[in-house]
Amino acid sequence: MARVALHTLGCKLNFAETATLARQLVEAGHTLIDWDDVAEVYVLNTCTVTHQAERKAHKLIRQVRRRAPGAQIVVTGCYAELRPEALEKEPGIVLVARNRQKPHLVQALTSLLQGHQPGLPLPPPSQEWTFWPSSSGEGRTRAFLKVQDGCDYRCSFCTVPQARGPSRSAPPEWVAAEARRLAQEGFREIVLTGINLGDYGKPHGASFLDLLQRLEREVPPTVQRLRLSSIEPNLLSDAILDFIADHPRWAPHFHLPLQSGSDRLLGRMRRRYRRRLYEDRIEAIRKRFPLAGIGVDVIVGFPGETEADFTTTWRFLADLPVSYLHVFPYSERPGTVAASLPDPVPWPLRLYRSERLRELSHRKRWEFAQRCIGQVFSVLLETPTEGLTENYLRVQFCTEGPVGELVRAVITTAEEEVWATPLG
Template sequence: MKVAFITLGCRVNSYESEAMAEKFIKSGWEIVDNDEKADAYVINTCTVTNMGDRKSRQMISRARKANKDAVIAAVGCYSQVEPEKVAEIEGVDIVLGTKNKGDIIHYVNKFIEERNQIVNVKDVFTDKKFEDLNIDEYQDKTRAFLKIQDGCNRFCSYCLIPYARGGVCSKNPEKVIGEIKRLAEHGFKEIILSGIHIASYGDDLKGDWNLISIIEKAEQIDGIERIRIGSIEPRFFDEDTISKIKNMKKMCPHFHLSLQSGCTETLERMNRKYTAEEYKEIVYKLRENISDVSITTDVIVGFPGETDEEFEKTYDFLKEIELAKMHVFKYSPREGTKAAAMKNQINGNVKDKRSAELIELDKINEKKFMSKFLDREMDVLFEKKL
């Protein structure tokens, strides 16, 4: 039996798809590319934007066209938020949310046996347990992503992710450290600690565990040469945290520091928990303490009520702080969020114009950052023999 995976969205989804694939392999299935004919297709969906929803639907349809007799399983964030809509898509046999991906084999076998559509989406606000999806055999043998946290309690006004992933839940710290040790024993040199809101790791745990304590433990593990963390919010970097990171030898000097807007008024409507000035201070503190630090970010243009003046504040802010790289997104209204009901929605042409301006600025800033490394020797990790 052959199974193919189609994964949309974030690194956490990628990690979970690899973990699900491993469960299929252990059950005797063969993993094939998603453009090949398979007996089952697992579409790991995304709902962070309208585009994510649309691509999820498109991938489901593509899988059905590839083999009309295959088992089609739609799992993940879009399925969690809109299970009824997903179940109505022609050809969908199994609908699972974000809390039971580990049971995928059970549900595929159940459908093959009974041939009745299965819809099993748990309530993410009552099921607060961390789903322990582990990977024993990574495809990449140099770098490993490790999911250590799920969920988010922030409720930004534009975002559905808390409804798709539920509240904060953290992986048992002893299991995290054990998995990092096992990865090192298998030859992995670099780990990327990932989560939906990774800065909140440990908030739901007893004791003093937090993200920094995990990183400090990982620093002590022989064989691990590099440690990275996924996208993180600015306020994680207080003076104590920066001081600790400054003295770490294995921590990569790269932080994806979520911004979304360089205008404090816009940030307030977004329900972000910092001001533009606070963000700038953190950027400068990181640069003062960590040499060659690379700071990247995400920016949303065209958020409801974003006036020309507010956008200019964002543009000038980003021009001033010169980040190494930024990903620019045009605001996408998500039904059920506060932002979708706000007045003064911005039309598409304005979003396109603002997006284009920031993308051009990003090219300039990125080139400035990269030029600092001309004619310098830097350490690298080899991924394969040439």
């Protein structure tokens, strides 16, 4: 069998799927090595959310060719799903597996290494989308559990429905069983992930709240923290917030994509809410969790974004009691409605506006950390002197503690870094 290196670009779902590929490769008899080492096979799991992600994929492929000229390169992921022809032209690539073919990749790779025809036994790329169960661990402290995939929304800027397929979910019994397995492996925190997490339930009918309630009942207490990844604001119901408020294991941390604070642009983006609903959801969170960590995704430079639109967005975010921003300059994606909209914003202006919002994010992080001074949190140690609180505040310690354990600590100072002192 072969020495195989894997690398992931993109979202937490991709990381979970790469981890599953790694487990399957080991079970098939292959040896895993670091990406920067000389391998016989390199497997790259790609992203296509921006043009920079695609450029990064080609850069990594060129680096592999220089480092290991005789190696075989396998590419999968969203870029492989949407633009396989762009990858098939690259020298050294022996197999391009689309997302819907990813569950069969290890079998196809093993067959290829045995001298069979490239691409066998991959099913045709036109096959029906299915849910591929996956999970990953981060430093043996936090585990990411994929419970949902795909999206039925049709935002005008987004290629995810084409790259990931329709919304579909893991059966709740599998999710509970996998969470128990992760508990047995020693993880103290499990993060639920999905492309459109709040849309969990298709096709089996269980709601997202049903899933949370089941996990609360069935996940062993050795898992001391459960967390949601990004969730659409229109899907974050009061019932979900009330459940999290009533069950202390669930982290008071919410990441809600906004994309724009301008209702006019939200309409052009084909988002399923307007700023009033978003503001209402932030208020609902703050009412229940005064010190919740709240993250925001925002796109700047969308076609037709005027200075007034940007100022509206900046002021909206400045006034919202949120903790941090993830800022993205708009990137044209082929095949999307937005790519053909008039009035594109020049790239220098997109970058300037991005920087202004990143400066605002820095201020928001500082203000949030200041509010946490003197408060006691549970810190999951990711290194002996650094960890993450339940409300997603990264903190430092002067003394060392046990990696992978939760430590009660009080926040003492918050400037460029946040410092905490363990209790007891």
